[in-house]
Amino acid sequence: MSLDLTPTRQPDHPVAPQFPGRWSPRSFTDRALSEAEVMSLLEAARWAPSASNHQPWRLVWARRGEAAFDSLHACLTGNNLIWTGKAAALVVVASKDTMLNRDGVEVPNRTAGFDTGAAWMSLALQAHAMGLVAHAMGGFDRDRLAAAVQLPAGHTLHCAVAVGEQGPVEALPDDLAAREKPSGRKAMAEIARHGRF
Template sequence: MSPIKIASTQHPVIDLIKNRWSPRSFSTQTISQESLQTILEAGSWAPSANNQQPWRFIYGYRGTPGFDKIVAALAPGNQPWAKNAAVLVAAVGVKELPDTQQKNHYYMYDTGLATSFILLQAQSMGIYAHVMGGFNKQHLAEEAAIPSNEEPVVVIALGYADDAEKLEEPYKTRELTPRNRKPLDVISAELV
C-alpha cells in the first residue's frame, strides 16, 4: 500500500482503520465465495436498533449478469473504474419493522453500521472496498426486484488494489492524493 494512503492521525488509532481507504484501481484477482461470505457475515454482526438488522446485501461477481446490472445503475462517474472490481455489493435498507410494518427510523444508520463492518472485515483480509452513493436507486431497485419497503443505500466495490497508473484522469490523481480528515476540534466538542 502506498504510504500516502495510511492515515496520519492525531491520536492512536488501530492499524485496521488507519490503513483502510477507498481505491478506484482494482486488479483482475477474484474474490472467493468463501471470502465474500466471510465479509458479508461480518456485516450481519453489526449492531442495530432493537436488533432488527434492517439490511440486505445483493451482490454480483465481475463477469456475471448481476454484476452488469449493478454497474448499469452506477453514476457515469463511477462506472469507468467500478466495472473492474471483483464484486459489487448493494447494501439495501429495510424501511419498515417486519412485525408491525411501522417505519424504522434507524434503518439508514443501521445499514451504515453494517457497511462499516463489511469494510473493516474486507480490509483485514487484504480486500479493499470503495463505497458509492452515486447510483440510480430506482434503476437498481427495478433490476434487483427490491420491494417498495426496502431502499438501496449504497453500492460497495470490493477487490484487490492495483496500480494507480492504470486509471484515467481524474481517477488517477484522486488515487495518488494523500488522505486527510477534518481535525477533531472541527468535528467534536465537549458539552458543558
C-alpha cells in the same frame, strides 16, 4: 516498477491501525473473489449492531463475470461506471424501512439507515483485514438499480460497494489517477465537543 500503495495518513490520537489504514481507492487488479471470500465480507456486515437487533440491512451481491454483476454495474453513474468495471464484486446496500413492533404491527424503523451504515463499515473493515479494498458509491441511477435488484416495497437503497484487490494507480485514466490518494479528515475540534455544542 513496484508501487508503494501503503496509505500515509496519520491519526492525531492513538487508534487501531485499520481506521486510518482503510481507504477507498478506485484501481483494482484482475484478482477475482471466491464466493467464500464474499461470504466473509457479508458475514462481517451481518454481525453489525442494530436497534433492538432488528438487522434492517439487506445486501445484494454479484461477482465480476456474472450476469448479475453486469446488471448492477450498468446502474452506476459518471466516473463510477468507468473504474468499477474491474471490481471483483459489487455489493448493493439497502435497508428495510419498517420493523415489527411488540404488537406485531409494521412501524417505521427510524434507525434503519444508521444501523445499515454500521453494516457497511463492518464490511469495509473486513475487506481491509482480508487485504482487499471496499469503495462505497452513492452515484447510481436509483430507479434502475431498484429494478435491477428487484427492490421490495418499503426498502431503501443506500449505496453500492465495489470490492477487490487494490491495483496500480497507473491503470486508471489520468483524471482518476490524480485523485487516487488517501484523504484527510476534519480537525477533532470541528466534529467533537466536550459536554455540549
